[in-house]
Amino acid sequence: MTAEHSSDNEIYRQHLPEKKRIVVKVGSSSLLHSQTQRLDYHRIDRLAGELSDLKNAGKDVILVSSGAAAAGREALGLSSDVYRAEIGMNIKQACAAVGQARLIQIYQKFFSEYNQTCAQVLMTKNTVANPSSRENLQNTMEELLRLGVIPIVNENDSVAVNEFIVGDNDNLSAMVASVTHADLLILLSDVEGLFTDDPRKNPHASFIECVPHLDDTFLRMGKKSTGSFAGTGGMDTKLHAARIATASGCDMVICTTARGMGIIRDVATGKNVGTLFVACPDANFRLDDYIRQL
Ligand code: GLU
Secondary structure, three states: OHHHHHHHHHHHHHOHHHOOEEEEEEOHHHHEOOOOOOEOHHHHHHHHHHHHHHHHOOOEEEEEEOOHHHHHHHHOOOOHHHHHHOOOHHHHHHHHHHHHHHHHHHHHHHHHHOOOOEEEEEEOHHHHHOHHHHHHHHHHHHHHHHOOOEEEEEEOOOOOOHHHOOOOHHHHHHHHHHHOOOOEEEEEEOOOOEEOOOOOOOOOOOEEOEEOOOOHHHHOOOOOOOOOOOOOOOHHHHHHHHHHHHHOOOEEEEEEOOOOOOHHHHHHOOOOOOEEEOOOOOOOOOHHHHHHOO
């Protein structure tokens, strides 16, 4: 797959610098120190710096950030072990409420150092499933971007109820990309991208640079678990996100922040990093129907 599509990959990547509206999703694992599961301020600062640069380069930038539950856990002094043992809905939602406020405070601080204004937008699955709230979301986002603001989106974890939870920010960010008609979605993760099989279990798994058309062969490569404690999205959710994004006409790249937040610039300037899923607009794709079955 890599060799066969390598020239296509180069051609598709050449178009990435032209993208105007970019959604960047950052997972909890990219915001935390892996040893302690505590917030990594240096990384959050670098993330704000990279996004501010994209903004200054004339892009519309939307950040979808996880990390509320982790920040809340840290603020409340709950160790990851205790948190894991007490993983009831109430404590999770309480942590998210505390942590979301803290997370936004930290983003505000760093973004203001780069002379940017950011905003908090919290949503649930219902926000997208319901036509009038979806339109409200779309209008608000459009207005924020027109005003030059960087919206920071998360699921409204502290009030979301089971049947309406998206649960992972991979799908949430793809919904945001779809609703805002973004043309590039970057999923920052602790994985390099898509492999033919789980590389932690199968040493022969090979890396896929480009998915020109997301069909069942690729969808079957999704794995249910990341193996990481911090986040909830595995490759499976990333492939669902790819389906939403590409069918909505948005390119998507999965890449890792293991070597730093500079990867955002690498993707946006067309470097061959991560896995690129090429937009394939599908007139029959209905976002509200698709998310109901997630
Ligand atoms: N919304 C969750 C949080 O902020 C994260 C969901 C995810 O890990 O994708 O903690």
